Amino acid sequence: KKLKKQKSNNGDEARLLAIKLAQREAEIEQREMGLQEKKTSQEHFVTQRTNRPNFPICKPIVYHDIRKEIENKFDRIVCWQGYVLSFVFGIVLLLNSICSILTIIIRPAEGAGITVVADQIKFVIVAGIFPFILIPIHFVVSYWSLYACL
Numbered sequence: 001k002k003l004k005k006q007k008s009n010n011g012d013e014a015r016l017l018a019i020k021l022a023q024r025e026a027e028i029e030q031r032e033m034g035l036q037e038k039k040t041s042q043e044h045f046v047t048q049r050t051n052r053p054n055f056p057i058c059k060p061i062v063y064h065d066i067r068k069e070i071e072n073k074f075d076r077i078v079c080w081q082g083y084v085l086s087f088v089f090g091i092v093l094l095l096n097s098i099c100s101i102l103t104i105i106i107r108p109a110e111g112a113g114i115t116v117v118a119d120q121i122k123f124v125i126v127a128g129i130f131p132f133i134l135i136p137i138h139f140v141v142s143y144w145s146l147y148a149c150l
Helices: 002-048 073-105 117-149
Strands: none
Touching: 073 117
């Protein structure tokens, strides 16, 4: 009787192990299918990104097309807003440079503004350099990373 119980227990354990093994095999197959789908979607993504560079217009370096590359409507809106805000930032920096030049032309009343000419020149030089440095850096850091992640 004990041998029969041990054989039936061994048989039950074998069945349980076989069921667990079958479940693990099914999980592995599902993971493989998921990885295969990811691989094909990445291949599609890579082939989709191999278009000719078209941005910036003056000297194309990268391919940039919000309508074609971003499918989700909300993501497209967010990307477009980032694009516009990047240009607004550039315009604000250019206006800052223009206003700094105006500080030399327009003489401030006593006690207002920068009165020392050397300080005015330093201010104009710094404000004139900012747009050329900060606009491309801001575009790459803030907008291009947003565009790439969407």
